[in-house]
Amino acid sequence: MQYSLFEAPRNEASPYKLPLSEADVRYFPSALSQDDADSFFALLKNELPWQQDTIKLFGKSVKIPRLQSWHGDPECTYTYSNLTMAPNPWTKSLSSIKAKCEALCAQSYGTRFNSVLANWYRDGKDSMSFHSDDEPELGMNPVIASVTLGEARPFVFKHKETKEKYTQVLEHGSVLIMAGATQSHYVHGIAKTAKPIGGRINLTFRHLIQRAR
Numbered sequence: 001m002q003y004s005l006f007e008a009p010r011n012e013a014s015p016y017k018l019p020l021s022e023a024d025v026r027y028f029p030s031a032l033s034q035d036d037a038d039s040f041f042a043l044l045k046n047e048l049p050w051q052q053d054t055i056k057l058f059g060k061s062v063k064i065p066r067l068q069s070w071h072g073d074p075e076c077t078y079t080y081s082n083l084t085m086a087p088n089p090w091t092k093s094l095s096s097i098k099a100k101c102e103a104l105c106a107q108s109y110g111t112r113f114n115s116v117l118a119n120w121y122r123d124g125k126d127s128m129s130f131h132s133d134d135e136p137e138l139g140m141n142p143v144i145a146s147v148t149l150g151e152a153r154p155f156v157f158k159h160k161e162t163k164e165k166y167t168q169v170l171e172h173g174s175v176l177i178m179a180g181a182t183q184s185h186y187v188h189g190i191a192k193t194a195k196p197i198g199g200r201i202n203l204t205f206r207h208l209i210q211r212a213r
């Protein structure tokens with residue numbers, strides 16, 4: 001059977017390009033096989049040193065509504081909402097998922113990642129508020145690869161000027177690549193839900209630029 005361009009099965013070789021103006025976002029629904037996604041979920045859940053960090057918001061200390069773990073090459077210290085994190089080392093699973101993301105990026109961007117922020121959303125009460133990944137150490141127009149394991153959650157983009165929203169459900173084993181001017185024009189986030197849902201791990205692979213000391 002022949003597929004027309006529009007009926008082509010969604011697979012790793014043909015990402016879905018999100019219909020967002022002034023952005024470059026590609027979605028690979030089954031970048032990881034079901035078996036790999038299942039085993040990485042179980043491994044990472046147990047092996048990463050998850051912690052609930054505290055950030056300063058308007059002068060007040062607040063616990064973030066999820067657990068996090070920051071990993072990367074030794075020089076990759078990261079500052080996020082006044083929180084400075086020294087990197088934990090790469091684990092075998094993280095390095096192997098990183099290689100997969102680099103392969104997906106190879107043709108269009110050639111990005112090599114040197115760090116990853118892991119987030120553990122324990123249930124529907126855990127969330128991430130709207131933000132852009134636009135810290136100076138990410139440089140202009142960063143390429144960020146976001147891997148989802150576990151419960152699928154809606155990922156919402158909101159245009160900074162028009163406020164227009166677009167939602168992509170991020171499924172188990174998927175990879176979403178944000179590139180180009182995406183961070184300049186959009187914020188993104190994961191909302192809370194009252195539905196009884198399971199846990200989700202998200203990994204955002206990043207390339208940090210070293211600042212001159």
Ligand SMILES: O=C(O)CCC(=O)C(=O)O
Pocket residue numbers: 117119128133146155170188189190202204
């Ligand atoms: O959990 C997600 O899908 C989003 C994570 C995210 O935006 C981030 O880590 O910067």
Ligand SMILES: [Fe+2]
Pocket residue numbers: 131132133188
């Ligand atoms: Fe983000």
